[in-house]
Amino acid sequence: MIRAHEVAQVREAEAVLLARLPEGALMARAATGLATALVELLGGAYGRRVVLLVGPGDNGGDALWAGATLARRGAQVWAVPMAERMHPAGLAALLGAGGQVVDPGALGERLEDVRVDVVVDGIVGIGGRPGLREPAPEVLELLAGVPVVAVDVPSGVDVDTGETPGPHVRADLTVTFGTGKPAHLVDPAAAACGQVRLVDLGLDLPEPAVEALTATDVAALLPVPDPQAQKYTRGVVGVRAGSSAYPGAALLCVAGAATGLAGMVRYVGPAAVAERVRQAHPEVVGAGRVQAWCVGSGGDDEAAEALAATLADRVPVVVDADALAHLPESAADLPADASWVLTPHAGELARMLGCRREQVEAAPWRHARQAAQRWQATVLLKGRSTLVVTPDGRTRSSSTGTPWLATAGAGDVLTGLVGALLAAGLSPYDAASVGAWLHGDAATRASAGGPLQAGAVARHVPESVRRLLAGVGESRHE
Structure with missing residues (x-):
């Protein structure tokens, strides 16, 4: 550490x-x-x-x-x-x-x-x-x-x-x-x-x-299945993402969730999008009981309804993108046992708090703490150095990754990845911290020093996990 x-x-x-x-x-x-x-x-x-x-x-x-x-x-x-x-x-x-x-x-x-x-x-x-x-x-x-x-x-x-x-x-x-x-x-x-x-x-x-977590810390936090594990005990993560306007967001969010860190992924969304998800990820199933939800990535006009439906389940939730705009004014309007991870970038956080993006970029920690307290949520503020902040002020920073990670859809993959870790039993703070670290490390491997696409990040997460569990985390992340 x-x-x-x-x-x-x-x-x-x-x-x-x-x-x-x-x-x-x-x-x-x-x-x-x-x-x-x-x-x-x-x-x-x-x-x-x-x-x-x-x-x-x-x-x-x-x-x-x-x-x-x-x-x-x-x-x-x-x-x-x-x-x-x-x-x-x-x-x-x-x-x-x-x-x-x-x-x-x-x-x-x-x-x-x-x-x-x-x-x-x-x-x-x-x-x-x-x-x-x-x-x-x-x-x-x-x-x-x-x-x-x-x-x-x-x-x-x-x-x-x-x-x-x-x-x-x-x-x-x-x-x-x-x-x-x-x-x-x-x-x-x-x-x-x-x-x-x-x-x-x-x-x-x-x-x-x-x-800041090191490779050793992340390896110790990973949800490794025991010999008696089966798909339900390893956790089921639900994804409400994508829309007719942004079907790719659903595919990418599901790709992040289906990296093998949880036992099962369920997708709930528009029928046409669900069909594309099944074609790309035949292991993904439909509606049912989950241990955590991801909501909002590419949600467009359906994001408000998706967020409301998600909250009704009273399980931990990762809230991203369009769903962030439909959060209640404060934690006072949320269920008392709500467990949240909010994943804004600087522009989204500025809209949430009613300020300018430049103000968030000049003082990201201050604004992330403000949001964490206001919504009593764990806030994952994406950026060059990603910040994870809890309502009581605990803070982790993660600088794994590469500038090539600034590409469309990368945040959708991160949302699914954090959701899978939540479903597997990690706390919101650990799920967000480990997810950010793995996301950056996988992006570095996928990039190999050059351009990458968001889907490649999801495909390289299993490699990052294998290397961590084998004890070969790279020194640049220590």
């Missing part, structure tokens, strides 16, 4: 650890980890040119100490101050190792005949306010195109919310300390982090604010 903690949680844990360690020991651990990551990125230190952008706090100190290590190993290191003061001990260490301080105003001239290998962003620490102040934006412009390594988080992002309300650094690699932070897992800040590397500091931490 990848865990991310808020600033206050980290600060409290650091204070406890600092009380037991000699002065400077914690910064030494962080700086050593940062220096190691830089050397690995650069393929060595000797002869490399490194620019440190140094703010006044401990992140600036980490950058200075790491820079001193690189300078002792033969790198040319320049520290460019981003504030009036720099960490005194770190600065002394850098200068003692042969590093230099370069005034921001003189940097442009220095760069005319010099190629810089890496920029270290130590401008703002995790306690800083979002946004960047001068001279940082101007200096970053001078260094455009040079790989950036951020210390702890890219400067300028909101660490606790993942929002980016002002100018901020975009890093190729972020080296963080002790634990992940929400900004590493929640967009849009997560998109600015690049690859994230954790340096363990030995912190004793509480429950995280956000977490």
